[in-house]
Amino acid sequence: MSYRIPFNKPFIVGRELHYMAEAVSAGQIGGAGRFVQACEGLMEKRFGAERVLLTTSCTSALEMAAILCNLEPGDEVILPSYTFVSTANAFLLQGAKLVFVDIRPDTLNLDESHMDSAITDRTRVIVPVHYAGVPAEMNAVNRIAGQRGLMVVEDAAQGVNARYHDAYQGTMGDFGCYSFHETKNFTCGEGGALVVRNPDHIQRAEYIRQDGTNRHEFLHGMVECDEWMDLGASYLLPELLAAFLYAQLENMDQITSRRQAVYHRYHENLVPLEQRGDIRLPFIPGGCTINYHMFYILLPSEPVRAALIEHLKARGILAVFHYVSLHASPMGLSMGYRKGMLPVTEDVSDRLLRLPLYFDLTDTQVDEVTSAIRNFFCGGKQELPVLIR
Amino acid sequence: MHDQIPFYKPFMTGRELDFISECVLQGQTSGNGPYTRLCERLIGNIIGSGHLLLTTSCSSGLHIAALLCDLEPGDEVVMPAYCSPVAANAFLSVGARPVFADVDSDTLNIDIEQVESCLTDRTRVILPLHYSGTACDMSRLLKITEDKTIRVVEDVSEGFGARYHGKALGCLGDFGVFSFHETRDPTCGEGGAIVINNPAQYERAEIIREKGTNRSQFFRGQVDKYTCVDSGNSYVLSDLLAAFLSAQLETFEQIQSQRRVLYELYLKTLAPLAERGLIRLPATPADCQINYHGLFFLVKTGQVRKDLLSHLNSRGISAACHFSPLHKSTMGKRLGYESVVLPVTEDVSRRIVRLPFYHDLESHQVLRVVQTIFDFYAVKADL
Numbered sequence: 001m002s003y004r005i006p007f008n009k010p011f012i013v014g015r016e017l018h019y020m021a022e023a024v025s026a027g028q029i030g031g032a033g034r035f036v037q038a039c040e041g042l043m044e045k046r047f048g049a050e051r052v053l054l055t056t057s058c059t060s061a062l063e064m065a066a067i068l069c070n071l072e073p074g075d076e077v078i079l080p081s082y083t084f085v086s087t088a089n090a091f092l093l094q095g096a097k098l099v100f101v102d103i104r105p106d107t108l109n110l111d112e113s114h115m116d117s118a119i120t121d122r123t124r125v126i127v128p129v130h131y132a133g134v135p136a137e138m139n140a141v142n143r144i145a146g147q148r149g150l151m152v153v154e155d156a157a158q159g160v161n162a163r164y165h166d167a168y169q170g171t172m173g174d175f176g177c178y179s180f181h182e183t184k185n186f187t188c189g190e191g192g193a194l195v196v197r198n199p200d201h202i203q204r205a206e207y208i209r210q211d212g213t214n215r216h217e218f219l220h221g222m223v224e225c226d227e228w229m230d231l232g233a234s235y236l237l238p239e240l241l242a243a244f245l246y247a248q249l250e251n252m253d254q255i256t257s258r259r260q261a262v263y264h265r266y267h268e269n270l271v272p273l274e275q276r277g278d279i280r281l282p283f284i285p286g287g288c289t290i291n292y293h294m295f296y297i298l299l300p301s302e303p304v305r306a307a308l309i310e311h312l313k314a315r316g317i318l319a320v321f322h323y324v325s326l327h328a329s330p331m332g333l334s335m336g337y338r339k340g341m342l343p344v345t346e347d348v349s350d351r352l353l354r355l356p357l358y359f360d361l362t363d364t365q366v367d368e369v370t371s372a373i374r375n376f377f378c379g380g381k382q383e384l385p386v387l388i389r
Numbered sequence: 390m391h392d393q394i395p396f397y398k399p400f401m402t403g404r405e406l407d408f409i410s411e412c413v414l415q416g417q418t419s420g421n422g423p424y425t426r427l428c429e430r431l432i433g434n435i436i437g438s439g440h441l442l443l444t445t446s447c448s449s450g451l452h453i454a455a456l457l458c459d460l461e462p463g464d465e466v467v468m469p470a471y472c473s474p475v476a477a478n479a480f481l482s483v484g485a486r487p488v489f490a491d492v493d494s495d496t497l498n499i500d501i502e503q504v505e506s507c508l509t510d511r512t513r514v515i516l517p518l519h520y521s522g523t524a525c526d527m528s529r530l531l532k533i534t535e536d537k538t539i540r541v542v543e544d545v546s547e548g549f550g551a552r553y554h555g556k557a558l559g560c561l562g563d564f565g566v567f568s569f570h571e572t573r574d575p576t577c578g579e580g581g582a583i584v585i586n587n588p589a590q591y592e593r594a595e596i597i598r599e600k601g602t603n604r605s606q607f608f609r610g611q612v613d614k615y616t617c618v619d620s621g622n623s624y625v626l627s628d629l630l631a632a633f634l635s636a637q638l639e640t641f642e643q644i645q646s647q648r649r650v651l652y653e654l655y656l657k658t659l660a661p662l663a664e665r666g667l668i669r670l671p672a673t674p675a676d677c678q679i680n681y682h683g684l685f686f687l688v689k690t691g692q693v694r695k696d697l698l699s700h701l702n703s704r705g706i707s708a709a710c711h712f713s714p715l716h717k718s719t720m721g722k723r724l725g726y727e728s729v730v731l732p733v734t735e736d737v738s739r740r741i742v743r744l745p746f747y748h749d750l751e752s753h754q755v756l757r758v759v760q761t762i763f764d765f766y767a768v769k770a771d772l
């Protein structure tokens with residue numbers, strides 16, 4: 001079914017197709033060519049990152065980070081359950097044990113107050129997820145990790161170009177992982193990047209990214225032939241997609257300011273409903289500059305959310321819920337987790353609704369979405385739904 | 390001064406960018422969209438099997454296969470050491486241990502007798518690489534595995550479209566993996582596919598490709614929410630790349646016939662050097678139909694190869710060697726393979742030469758390459 005206002009829509013902001021044609025005529029569409037380097041250089045400079053390595057997806061970046069953490073079977077990784085499956089799978093594939101921790105009700109990020117009780121002598125890694133591009137409490141995370149000698153892998157899939165105080169997301173942990181999936185602010189369909197903070201990890205990260213080989217050293221004339229050096233897979237984003245991505249990255253400010261306008265318009269239009277107590281709007285902690293990745297609302301209950309989704313659907317608008325808590329998924333249950341263990345996560349997972357937000361979304365369309373929501377709560381002749389508090 | 394002849398050059402049909410714009414306009418650039426399905430249909434038509442999934446690379450295909458083999462730590466996978474580390478890494482990542490078998494000096498494919506001598510009670514998988522698109526001796530190999538619980542994962546990274554007894558490579562074992570890397574035709578820069586020959590495993594393969602979620606079933610309406618049901622990775626190819634690839638797959642027959650012309654021209658014109666015993670050209674076994682992946686030959690010694698490569702390179706022709714044997718690599722040594730002796734692998738890896746080979750290579754360029762090789766051997770060419 002197609003919607004008049006879909007949840008997300010891919011867009012062309014500038015020279016995407018032109019750059020792809022350039023890559024084609026330069027005779028390089030795979031491997032790490034000019035556009036891969038340009039994307040990486042742009043982000044290193046702008047985000048103040050030691051090294052950025054483009055990957056085929058954020059999942060690939062997380063998997064590389066997990067390999068770089070040198071985990072032993074049974075080592076423990078602390079992460080939220082309110083996240084995408086890739087955050088968990090990357091570490092699971094390394095034989096690690098997943099320790100899910102509940103989230104803060106305000107930012108929906110890892111709740112640092114639960115961290116101490118979750119840490120054991122097998123804990124090796126903390127994985128804060130910056131939900132909706134709103135930063136996790138990185139000062140607290142880094143302090144705890146520093147005291148206990150743990151690695152920090154930031155899942156900044158949604159947080160590209162967002163800041164926590166002065167630091168860009170992804171640059172504060174040992175490793176940071178970005179996504180350029182179709183639904184993200186800057187995209188190439190499927191893509192990602194690994195941010196490496198410690199220069200000592202760079203060489204190994206390069207090997208892992210190119211099938212465990214020293215191909216990049218071979219291409220730079222540093223070794224006579226390339227050979228097998230390490231674990232790894234084909235994690236390198238092909239040049240053709242990097243060409244597309246570069247056009248988006250060089251227009252980062254334009255894309256962000258359009259998303260910001262949409263975000264603020266949603267916010268302004270919906271504040272009255274929040275004041276009435278019908279919905280709750282996103283919370284942005286002080287000192288943070290978000291990237292306007294997502295606009296979500298929290299509804300009073302799951303039935304209200306289901307009714308609102310149908311209400312919007314009937315008007316050609318697609319709004320979608322988000323993560324099904326990992327600890328309560330079939331995979332989570334098979335690890336011994338049970339429903340009821342992480343109350344905030346389970347509650348939010350039932351009540352959160354994401355509204356359409358993409359570069360080409362017009363002000364009129366935003367108004368249409370918000371008036372449909374207002375109409376759902378206050379308006380028209382239809383009966384007001386029963387709100388369960 | 391002559392123009393440079395690169396080792397490879399990606400081929401364009403001319404429709405790739407149109408398909409990509411169409412993909413953006415249709416509203417899906419992430420994976421598993423309309424162009425992914427189109428590619429899967431086109432590949433299915435070429436190989437005669439519908440049970441396949443497009444992946445980000447051959448490496449991803451091998452990871453999916455490795456996960457589907459349900460291996461325990463210490464289970465053994467028999468594979469050639471004369472190959473890229475991709476397959477070895479895929480199986481290491483699930484805790485299995487590669488066991489390297491030597492290759493046959495005619496085809497550079499895994500030697501079936503050597504495979505037999507590698508079998509133990511921990512052997513769970515045999516991984517034949519169809520080198521340069523020439524099929525391994527699959528009848529003998531499948532006979533070995535017939536009454537044992539050993540899976541066969543075909544590495545068809547160089548053999549898309551090639552056949553064995555009329556059947557497409559990739560459809561002979563339990564799984565087959567393809568590559569659409571930029572050094573292949575058809576290509577999309579980096580991409581791959583996995584064929585799942587046991588339909589019962591297809592659904593689990595889909596789940597693994599979608600990061601361990603049942604997202605595909607969700608979109609087909611088979612489940613009402615998608616959730617995490619297995620381990621997996623993001624192995625779905627972007628629809629932008631699938632759009633590119635579909636333009637290439639549509640012209641597969643034409644790509645093949647052009648590559649065949651080049652291949653036969655190389656073989657014919659190099660034959661006098663082979664007759665004099667200076668080089669050894671590949672021989673295609675009668676039961677194999679190759680896909681003209683590339684042209685390689687063996688020279689007499691490692692020193693001759695070194696000299697020949699520099700002779701060609703200094704004349705603007707990019708010729709190349711190939712795999713460094715895995716057991717002798719830095720990683721191979723670290724994993725304890727240093728004492729393994731594989732005489733044929735070690736020998737051919739020093740003597741192999743691969744010549745420029747791509748769709749847009751012209752006949753006069755082939756003749757120039759061949760002439761330059763004749764000059765190297767100081768043999769008069771009659772081209």
